[in-house]
Amino acid sequence: xKEGPDIAQIGSLIGDPARANMLTALMGGRALTATxxxxxxxxxxxxxxxxxxxxxxxxxxxxxxxxxHRYFTLADDRVGKLLEGIMGFAASRGHLRHxxxxxxxxxxxxxxxxxxxxxxxxxxxxxxxxxxxxxxxVGEGLSLTAxxxxxxxxxxxxxxxxxxxxxxxxxxxxDWSERRAHLAGSLGKALLSNFFEKGWARRTENxxxxxxxxxxxxxxxxxxxxxxxxxNPQLELDEKL
Amino acid sequence: xKEGPDIAQIGSLIGDPARANMLTALMGGRALTATxxxxxxxxxxxxxxxxxxxxxxxxxxxxxxxxxHRYFTLADDRVGKLLEGIMGFAASRGHLRHxxxxxxxxxxxxxxxxxxxxxxxxxxxxxxxxxxxxxxxVGEGLSLTAxxxxxxxxxxxxxxxxxxxxxxxxxxxxDWSERRAHLAGSLGKALLSNFFEKGWARRTENxxxxxxxxxxxxxxxxxxxxxxxxxNPQLELDEKL
DNA sequence: GAGATGCTTCGGTTACGATCGAAGTATGAA
DNA sequence: TTCATACTTCGATCGTAACCGAAGCATCTC
Numbered sequence: 001x002k003e004g005p006d007i008a009q010i011g012s013l014i015g016d017p018a019r020a021n022m023l024t025a026l027m028g029g030r031a032l033t034a035t036x037x038x039x040x041x042x043x044x045x046x047x048x049x050x051x052x053x054x055x056x057x058x059x060x061x062x063x064x065x066x067x068x069h070r071y072f073t074l075a076d077d078r079v080g081k082l083l084e085g086i087m088g089f090a091a092s093r094g095h096l097r098h099x100x101x102x103x104x105x106x107x108x109x110x111x112x113x114x115x116x117x118x119x120x121x122x123x124x125x126x127x128x129x130x131x132x133x134x135x136x137x138v139g140e141g142l143s144l145t146a147x148x149x150x151x152x153x154x155x156x157x158x159x160x161x162x163x164x165x166x167x168x169x170x171x172x173x174x175d176w177s178e179r180r181a182h183l184a185g186s187l188g189k190a191l192l193s194n195f196f197e198k199g200w201a202r203r204t205e206n207x208x209x210x211x212x213x214x215x216x217x218x219x220x221x222x223x224x225x226x227x228x229x230x231x232n233p234q235l236e237l238d239e240k241l
Numbered sequence: 242x243k244e245g246p247d248i249a250q251i252g253s254l255i256g257d258p259a260r261a262n263m264l265t266a267l268m269g270g271r272a273l274t275a276t277x278x279x280x281x282x283x284x285x286x287x288x289x290x291x292x293x294x295x296x297x298x299x300x301x302x303x304x305x306x307x308x309x310h311r312y313f314t315l316a317d318d319r320v321g322k323l324l325e326g327i328m329g330f331a332a333s334r335g336h337l338r339h340x341x342x343x344x345x346x347x348x349x350x351x352x353x354x355x356x357x358x359x360x361x362x363x364x365x366x367x368x369x370x371x372x373x374x375x376x377x378x379v380g381e382g383l384s385l386t387a388x389x390x391x392x393x394x395x396x397x398x399x400x401x402x403x404x405x406x407x408x409x410x411x412x413x414x415x416d417w418s419e420r421r422a423h424l425a426g427s428l429g430k431a432l433l434s435n436f437f438e439k440g441w442a443r444r445t446e447n448x449x450x451x452x453x454x455x456x457x458x459x460x461x462x463x464x465x466x467x468x469x470x471x472x473n474p475q476l477e478l479d480e481k482l
Numbered sequence: 483g484a485g486a487t488g489c490t491t492c493g494g495t496t497a498c499g500a501t502c503g504a505a506g507t508a509t510g511a512a
Numbered sequence: 513t514t515c516a517t518a519c520t521t522c523g524a525t526c527g528t529a530a531c532c533g534a535a536g537c538a539t540c541t542c
Contacts, residue, residue: 010336011254011261011327012253014256019249043502044501046522048519067518068518068519085323086246093300096247104244107244141378142380143382171380177245259530286488287489287531289489294490309540
């Protein structure tokens with residue numbers, strides 16, 4: 001018997017295809033019922049029930065009962081972060097499942113990553129904030145500048161409110177589809193909520209992709225402009241790591 | 242079939258107890274032979290051989306042949322970082338294997354975490370550097386200050402040389418035994434190498450624990466002092482995340 | 483060249499965990 | 513109260529992957 005953390009325990013929970021599908025579905029940020037998760041996993045309710053029990057016992061999921069419905073979410077941000085890390089690593093080693101179709105470009109363009117914007121638009125948003133001097137990069141850390149606080153305050157982001165909670169304001173999250181970073185943390189979450197509230201964007205049914213309305217898209221691209229061509233503020237991912 | 246990174250693939254590679262033992266052994270930072278890894282995993286050579294082939298095909302390990310010996314290492318820093326993340330998460334959920342005995346306190350005191358110092362001494366080193374103003378904390382990022390560059394330069398750390406390579410200089414790494422952060426990145430590695438070169442510390446056989454000589458310990462504690470009691474520069478881990 | 487050592491491959495065995503049909507429990511609607 | 517729906521539990525089945533003995537290959541030593 002070895003000592004220390006039992007990584008096999010965590011690995012085997014994530015390593016079953018049905019459970020992995022459930023976890024991926026929950027990365028969409030919504031609470032899902034057992035029936036929905038069974039469908040997402042492609043197994044019967046009985047099988048799903050057993051898997052959900054294991055994931056909950058292992059500390060990856062939390063359950064909330066509402067009448068006869070059982071709603072499941074990722075247990076906390078740490079699980080989201082863990083799964084993001086494994087997704088980024090899997091992508092870097094070429095372990096990708098691929099289903100060509102209309103959804104794939106949509107997922108690459110804009111999707112939710114647990115609670116923040118990922119995809120091309122998520123990467124662009126971070127790049128633009130860095131380029132504008134609103135976010136500064138320190139090692140692997142991101143920090144909102146005074147300028148950035150003002151800029152985002154002007155679109156209705158309560159930055160001081162966000163600072164008062166314990167969660168990190170800005171966090172870099174590896175974007176597996178763009179192989180570069182997008183913005184996670186409480187600021188990332190607040191920005192995406194802001195876009196939903198303004199009606200610029202909305203979730204799509206049964207998918208992690210995010211749909212921007214034409215007007216929302218226009219406003220988003222105006223708010224987060226990027227200079228054309230080189231001069232992109234991020235180093236390529238595999239150089240940065 | 243779902244789209245995106247195949248987290249089940251990575252999860253199942255890590256999820257087998259024998260493979261997990263091998264990966265954990267390799268977190269010691271040394272290249273190990275197939276025979277050594279079989280022993281670490283508690284399986285026969287044939288079983289170990291099959292497992293090593295899978296880990297290599299999956300992108301987690303790299304192999305180097307030397308005569309009839311096959312030496313294995315983690316494929317790169319990303320694998321180390323991934324495993325660190327899983328270890329930290331497993332510890333936070335209580336998934337710990339426990340073998341009471343003389344080695345456990347030694348592992349808690351000082352051990353190697355792939356290529357840098359972990360354990361109580363690793364946490365203390367980072368805390369002290371922050372307290373002294375040698376490292377500043379920005380969000381989740383760590384940055385070496387001018388003062389820090391001077392301080393570490395005085396003990397023989399070539400900081401500008403380290404800055405010139407692509408790897409991040411300072412990186413926060415969750416310490417599963419202390420539940421707080423220690424210093425990873427190229428600076429973390431350089432510091433540990435420095436202690437080895439000075440003879441302050443050395444590896445122990447068949448263990449990830451690190452032994453400090455009495456003189457080395459005295460010098461280490463002098464170089465990285467900590468104020469007594471509260472006022473510790475790091476927030477408690479689960480508050481910070 | 484023969485023997486030893488490190489490791490891989492082959493083929494067979496077995497245990498275990500995922501799976502689901504059937505039955506049961508809890509909750510909500512008519 | 514009865515029926516419907518969401519979900520859990522039980523028990524049986526089956527596939528798969530880990531396991532290892534035996535054989536084979538590559539390299540090193542005497």
